[in-house]
Amino acid sequence: MxxxxVQIAALAVGAVFLLVGILGFIPGITTDYDMLTFAGHHSGAKLLGIFEVSILHNVVHLLFGIAGLVMARAAATAKAFLVGGGIIYLVLWLYGLLIDMDSAANFVPVNNADNWLHLVLGLGMIALGVLLGRRAVAATAPGATPGTVR
Incomplete structure (x- = not known):
């Protein structure tokens, strides 16, 4: 097959999210693992000692990873995963900038490192989806020969 x-990109992004979700549950890779809580800003656990995580945060990464792997099966859904996921991450970036990180609103939880990573992820996923997705759609358009780009 x-x-x-665009399918390869969605597969790779999904696999990375799956890996990050798993790593968030491994003591040592996640520092202060004993402070890992289900959700909320009180979780003191940090993936790689940098990115604040909780059980909810890790589960979201796992679900995002599974979605990427499943949606990579077709070019159109792979593009939807990358662009839609990128939009979600840009919204999460804005959310992280606007909330008080010491309040109950920080239920994910996020910190400054997470916020900037979410910006890069959002822009990168959208760019991959738009640039690579355009080629896949053009190559599968009626009358197109596979492997050609219009």
Whole structure:
């Protein structure tokens, strides 16, 4: 089975999210693991000692990873995963900038490192989806020969 570049990108992004979700549950890779809580800003656990995580945060990464792997099966859904996921991460970035990180509103939880990572992820996923997705759609348009780009 041949995969388009957008499918490969969605597969890779999904696999990374799955890996990050798993790593969030491994003591040592996640520092202060004994402070890991289900949700909320009181979770003191940090993935790689940098990114604040909770059980909810890790589960979201796992679900995002599974969605990426499943949606990578077709070019259109792979593009939807990358662009839609990128939009979600940009919204999460804005959310992290606007909330008081010491309040109950920080239920995910996020810190400054998470916020900037979410910005990069959001922009990167959207760019991958738009740029690679355009080629996949053009190559599968009626009358197009597979492998060509219009």
């Amino acid at each position: 041949t995969r388009s570049p």
